Each structure stands twice: as structure tokens, then as C-alpha cells.
Amino acid sequence: MARVHWLGAGLSAVPGLRRLIEIGRTVTVWNRTIDKAHAATEALSGDFRVEALTLDALGAAIAPGDVVVSMLPGTMHVSIAEICLEKSAHFVSSSYVSPELAALDQAFVAKGLVAINEVRLDPGIDHLLAHLLVDEYKSSSAYDPANTHHFKSYCGGFPKIANDFRYKFSWSPLGVLKALKSPAKSIRGGVAVDTLRPWHAVADYQAILPSGSETFQSYPNRDSLPFMKDYQFGDDWKVETFVRGTLRLSGWTDAWKHIFDEIETLEGDAGEKRLVEMSADLWDNYTYDAGEADRVVMCVDFEAAHGGKSVWHKSYVLDSAGDIHASAMARLVSVPVSLAVEAVLDGKLSNGVQAAPKDPATINVWLDVLRERGETIEIVDLLV
Numbered sequence: 001m002a003r004v005h006w007l008g009a010g011l012s013a014v015p016g017l018r019r020l021i022e023i024g025r026t027v028t029v030w031n032r033t034i035d036k037a038h039a040a041t042e043a044l045s046g047d048f049r050v051e052a053l054t055l056d057a058l059g060a061a062i063a064p065g066d067v068v069v070s071m072l073p074g075t076m077h078v079s080i081a082e083i084c085l086e087k088s089a090h091f092v093s094s095s096y097v098s099p100e101l102a103a104l105d106q107a108f109v110a111k112g113l114v115a116i117n118e119v120r121l122d123p124g125i126d127h128l129l130a131h132l133l134v135d136e137y138k139s140s141s142a143y144d145p146a147n148t149h150h151f152k153s154y155c156g157g158f159p160k161i162a163n164d165f166r167y168k169f170s171w172s173p174l175g176v177l178k179a180l181k182s183p184a185k186s187i188r189g190g191v192a193v194d195t196l197r198p199w200h201a202v203a204d205y206q207a208i209l210p211s212g213s214e215t216f217q218s219y220p221n222r223d224s225l226p227f228m229k230d231y232q233f234g235d236d237w238k239v240e241t242f243v244r245g246t247l248r249l250s251g252w253t254d255a256w257k258h259i260f261d262e263i264e265t266l267e268g269d270a271g272e273k274r275l276v277e278m279s280a281d282l283w284d285n286y287t288y289d290a291g292e293a294d295r296v297v298m299c300v301d302f303e304a305a306h307g308g309k310s311v312w313h314k315s316y317v318l319d320s321a322g323d324i325h326a327s328a329m330a331r332l333v334s335v336p337v338s339l340a341v342e343a344v345l346d347g348k349l350s351n352g353v354q355a356a357p358k359d360p361a362t363i364n365v366w367l368d369v370l371r372e373r374g375e376t377i378e379i380v381d382l383l384v
Helices: 011-022 034-040 055-061 074-087 105-110 125-138 174-180 226-230 257-263 268-285 328-345 360-372
Strands: 004-007 027-031 048-052 067-070 090-093 114-116 148-159 184-188 191-195 203-209 212-220 238-249 294-306 309-321 352-354 377-381
Touching (some): 004 055, 011 328, 055 074, 125 294, 125 309, 203 294, 203 309, 257 268, 360 377
Antiparallel strands (some): 184 238
């Protein structure tokens, strides 16, 4: 039987890892800190074992047909994928497909292997919902490339009960701070717009959630434009809006203004050092308390208009909270990864380097599993 090699036993990995063991998959949990791996599998029974992670030990343990899951930093993915190729094993990661990983596509195809990525919350579930919306629109009587198309996909995690800072951290704040220094690109008013800093483009976003309407703050992140092709937008479509971005609680910009002001001044090695210091300070002051519930909200909205009038408009919304077993973020990051592992083992995916599935049948199976596990994911028809 093929073995799943799950690399990394941090908090965001635990629910998906435990799910694979509970449903009877054969698993080895690899972590540099053995105690953390034992804690992640505490009280479980099944066909699993725990090993200390080194790349040499991992390479020696992998057999052809195994699946290697990297929940490690993205900088390690290519090295691990190359080990998979050498050992004829499949590869799964939750991270974006880097150019270096994409360059291995033909090697994975030639060996009949799958390398699936972007299967967490964001990127991941957002991709699934976008594919469903576009597929449904293209099958509808309203479909017309000449329509004006508006696509918005936003996701955010924050405390279920808001604090004055409007945010809390469940892992190192350094990644968040670095992201605030990163530019973004989106389409607004039919043209590509570059955003140097996220807070330069913050706008209110009204989400229609199962619990009712709620206003958040939103901003674009990364480069949204390549995802138009991935979501199968036609080259002949008239696209007025296309943005993938982040949600924050209302009031976030006011609470974080002093951080934005300082980040604007940081440059070079001294700036990087200061970011590390800021991260440590934020970690000391704004981490989740023991047992404190987080909340994750995702809205994927797609509208087509003709002559200034909406002719098709639907939105997927996700609104989940942490519980005594795990945070909402950990569940929504790692359970989709476990579903990708199952799809690989069951031969449901094509060979090669790829992102989250596009097939509606596969997507709906994944969403059904998430709903069965208590996640709230609903579609809203905004023309009704």
C-alpha cells in the first residue's frame, strides 16, 4: 500500500494529518521536532509512525507510488519535489506554484506522477469556488463574452471576537509584515492597476453571509492577472474587475496605521532587521489566547452585466469559526490538503505540476467533505 509522507506537524497541519490517519491511510509523520509530531498524533490509532525529518532520511524511506506532502516553507518545495522525481513518488504542497516548480512539469508527466499544489484555504478553496462559478456562468443563458465581467475573491482570518487591534496571530507575524511591503496587481475599471502597498487600496467590502450582511475592509494582494487564464476566462471577455485579495475586520487600517507608517520608511538590511523586531513585538502582544476562537471568512463573487444591468450574479461565501478541537484556519488549510492526497492515491488527478482541481465533480466532493465536517460554505444568487 502506498504510504503518505507528511512533512511538518505545525498547528496548521494537524487536522488534515489526523483525518488521513483516521480514515485508514498509511502515514509517516516527519518533523524536525519529534515531540511535536507525537503531539499531533496523540490518541490516534491507525497505520502511522513518526520520524525525525532530514532530507536524507526522507529520501531513503520513500518508495515508488508514495505521496509526499510538504507543509514546510515554500523555499523547500523544489528540493522535495526533486526527491519525489528521483524516487518515483507523487508530490503535494499547499503553496503557490513557483516558476522553479512549474519547470518540473514535464519531468513529472514523463514519470507518470502528480505534483499538486495550491490546495489549502487561499490558495485552494478560493480556486475551487471560482471554478464552480465560472463553469456555471458559462453554462447559463446569460453567458456572453461581450458582457461586462466583475470578479472578486477575498479571504481573511481574524479573532471571532474582535480586539482593538482588529487582528491576532497564530504563527509568526513576519510573513504578514513582509506581505505588506509587497506590490499587487488587479483589474479595476477595465485596466490593470498596480498597488505599491496594500493600505493604498483598502476599500470597504459588504459580504452577504449566512448570518447576514457584514462590512469588512479589503485590499488586493499579489498579481491577480494570471488567474484569469487559470479560471478559464476567455481572451475575448470584457473584464471590468478582477481582483484576488485579503479581508480584514472593519477598523483595521486605523488600528494598524502606526505599522504602515513605519513600514514605509524601512529599507535594506536595517529595514529587514527592524521587521524581525516588529514581528517579535507583535507576537508578544497579539497572539491567540489558549482556547480563543478564530474566524475565517471567504467571499468569491462573480457578476456579469449587459448594458449596465446585472444579468448573472452569484457569490460563494464561507464563514467558519474555531472550536475546542482546532482553529478554523488550521482546518481550512490542512483538510483540503488531505483531500488532495486522497485524490492522488485514488488516481483522480492528471499527471504533472498543477494547482487545485478544476473539475466540478471533484470540487463538489471536496466541498461536501468540508461541509460534513462543519464548515459553512454557501452560494448566494444575488439576482433573486
